[in-house]
Amino acid sequence: MGNLDVDISDEQGPRFAWTLVDTVVISHSPHATDPDLVDLVVGTGVIEHSEAWPGAGPGTMPDAPRFALAEEDYRGERLLAALRNTRAWAQEWGVLVALDRFGREMGSHRVRLEVAEVTASVLGGPLVDITLADGGHDDRPSLGARRIWETWYQGFPTTPHQWASLDTRGRAEWLDLIRPHPGGEPDRTGGTHHLEGRFITDKPGFYCALGEALIGPGRWFGRRLDDLDDCLGGRHGVIGPFTLIWHDADVARNALNFTLDHGGKRTYFEEAVQLLESAGVTVVLR
Known part of the structure; x- marks a missing residue:
């Protein structure tokens, strides 16, 4: 039956709600007193949404609860x-x-x-x-995604450069899987980070390598300059000032030697370095 939203109320109105997740009918039988009704036994996962109803603790069941489907899924x-x-x-x-x-x-x-x-x-x-x-759709995964998913199937990547042997589309697929910093702690600042540049032969490679250098394998630090700008603003695990030593920078300088659509004179490589420096990052090119 998919997911079902259930409102739980009493005579004074709603108290809280449940989302029943992946609901499956286990058995059914005629209702004891109303022949037009059917009693269902279902198996489901429950997500509780507490509404802080006045005078009641979160999820407190009313003495005479009323249950109602809030939204029906017609699929x-x-x-x-x-x-x-x-x-x-x-x-x-x-x-x-x-x-x-x-x-x-x-x-x-x-x-x-x-x-x-x-x-x-x-x-x-x-x-x-x-x-x-x-049914046909342009967003279907590429055949190269299978290899990437098989790698991630074993668990979250813990070693760097697992994406390095992929082509540009494969690296873009890898970026689809990487995760933001889990949060829950302040952004780190200061210190020195090392950006391994020998594999930065395209834009996806730059962001795969940068996320690993700053946060760790499989971590997100953008996939375009606008994302990078947002990440440098905080809440993504690391924030300036800090030092970034960019090893084999000429590899990326040559690969990202093109200008953006807005007609600027700086190359993509130069735009990225300028953006990092404007956020208080000391970029050392080697």
């Missing part, structure tokens, strides 16, 4: 209709989520799906197997 009904008549099915948006072996989300892509075939399930009983076809 389930549309799917059932499609199973009865696949020609009536319109393309549906979905999200393909890649999980690592610990169940943590690595990344996601929006996809368009079509019901191609419905057959009796190999598991038997009233179940059916649904074959979904690609």
